[in-house]
Amino acid sequence: TRNYRIAVIPGDGIGIEVVDAGLHVLDYLANESNGDFTFETDFFPWGCEYYLENGKMMDEDGVEKLSDYDAIYFGAVGFPGVPDHVSLWGLRLAICQGLDQWANIRPVEFLPGVPRRLNHPDVDNLNWILVRENSEGEYSGVGGRNFSGREGSNEVAVQSALFTEKGCERIIRFAFDLARTRKRKKVTSVTKSNAQQYGMVLWDEVFARVSKEYPDVETDQWLVDAMAAQFVLHPEELEVVVASNLFADILSDLGSALAGSLGIAASANLNPVKRTPSMFESVHGSAPDIAGKGIANPIGTIGSAALMLDHLGLSEEASRINQAIEETTRQGILTRDLGGTHNTAEITDAIIKNLSKRKLEV
Ligand code: NAD
Ligand code: MN
Numbered sequence: 001t002r003n004y005r006i007a008v009i010p011g012d013g014i015g016i017e018v019v020d021a022g023l024h025v026l027d028y029l030a031n032e033s034n035g036d037f038t039f040e041t042d043f044f045p046w047g048c049e050y051y052l053e054n055g056k057m058m059d060e061d062g063v064e065k066l067s068d069y070d071a072i073y074f075g076a077v078g079f080p081g082v083p084d085h086v087s088l089w090g091l092r093l094a095i096c097q098g099l100d101q102w103a104n105i106r107p108v109e110f111l112p113g114v115p116r117r118l119n120h121p122d123v124d125n126l127n128w129i130l131v132r133e134n135s136e137g138e139y140s141g142v143g144g145r146n147f148s149g150r151e152g153s154n155e156v157a158v159q160s161a162l163f164t165e166k167g168c169e170r171i172i173r174f175a176f177d178l179a180r181t182r183k184r185k186k187v188t189s190v191t192k193s194n195a196q197q198y199g200m201v202l203w204d205e206v207f208a209r210v211s212k213e214y215p216d217v218e219t220d221q222w223l224v225d226a227m228a229a230q231f232v233l234h235p236e237e238l239e240v241v242v243a244s245n246l247f248a249d250i251l252s253d254l255g256s257a258l259a260g261s262l263g264i265a266a267s268a269n270l271n272p273v274k275r276t277p278s279m280f281e282s283v284h285g286s287a288p289d290i291a292g293k294g295i296a297n298p299i300g301t302i303g304s305a306a307l308m309l310d311h312l313g314l315s316e317e318a319s320r321i322n323q324a325i326e327e328t329t330r331q332g333i334l335t336r337d338l339g340g341t342h343n344t345a346e347i348t349d350a351i352i353k354n355l356s357k358r359k360l361e362v
Pocket of ligand 1: 018264281295
């Protein structure tokens with residue numbers, strides 16, 4: 001029996017509901033494997049409620065506690081009552097940066113049966129993958145308040161973006177390596193190096209240098225504003241898109257909305273080199289507007305469980321989850337964000353039913 005130790009952090013809002021849905025899927029697969037593999041899950045009750053009780057988003061040694069798990073399964077963080085920058089920095093960014101998960105991959109998939117937001121002749125065959133620099137850039141936390149010297153009046157605040165050659169190189173190299181595993185072998189780099197003349201120009205120089213080592217990979221370079229339009233107008237040109245922390249964050253919400261909803265996008269925070277645990281989470285946030293109603297779309301978080309299983313070496317189970325998700329949307333079993341009427345539990349049950357059907361066929 002292979003036992004996988006998974007740290008579970010449901011977090012806040014719908015994070016709690018969609019992680020619960022994902023764990024049902026994992027439970028089903030472990031039971032069905034008849035002892036071939038098991039998941040040992042430990043829950044960490046960190047988040048905004050924890051903050052209001054304890055004055056901190058997670059334990060001081062939280063990152064250390066997580067460091068010997070095989071993987072981390074994460075919901076979402078943030079809730080009214082705690083400032084968003086406190087909750088994000090105190091939990092998600094603390095973990096990503098603390099465990100040096102510098103590569104965030106976010107596939108954009110167009111599922112069958114989902115109403116199309118995008119008018120494109122080949123919409124059913126679109127899919128691309130965002131590679132997000134996940135350790136520095138605009139989310140380095142460099143800056144400060146009150147630069148004018150006088151609090152309150154005409155305050156000046158500085159928010160800097162920090163780019164290192166090492167940070168740029170490893171994420172760009174990661175994108176090229178990923179592109180080599182894909183059909184078209186193409187990397188699109190996104191910057192804003194016309195306006196941001198330091199960090200983004202360093203990024204461009206590193207991109208030019210690394211690309212020489214991958215003559216078999218096609219390259220393309222875009223400014224982020226034009227890339228936002230390209231996502232809508234010519235997404236068939238995209239395969240692997242690599243961008244800084246902020247730009248890829250924004251583009252991944254755009255990508256998931258084009259594919260149907262924020263609720264369907266999965267993501268993995270990886271350290272591809274070190275053996276620190278990786279963290280798997282949907283792209284969306286805690287959605288306080290629909291939290292507690294049981295109507296959140298669990299597909300992004302269940303898809304993130306598939307990315308987790310793939311990472312753990314259970315690639316057959318991972319692709320079965322993805323097939324079961326596709327089967328479910330093809331059947332028109334959809335949550336409200338996709339124009340359907342089903343709730344979180346019904347989608348999850350349908351996905352599990354489709355998983356079991358597939359097992360019988362095999
Ligand atoms: P959000 O992603 O939580 O929600 C944006 C909109 O999309 C809302 O209308 C919401 O109802 C909808 N939506 C999101 N996920 C959905 C799902 N699974 N099913 C159905 N509808 C869904 O973004 P926001 O409103 O900007 O942020 C809310 C909170 O989440 C804030 O505190 C923010 O800081 C936090 N946040 C956390 C993360 C994270 O933990 N990784 C990411 C983004 C935002
Ligand atoms: Mn985001």
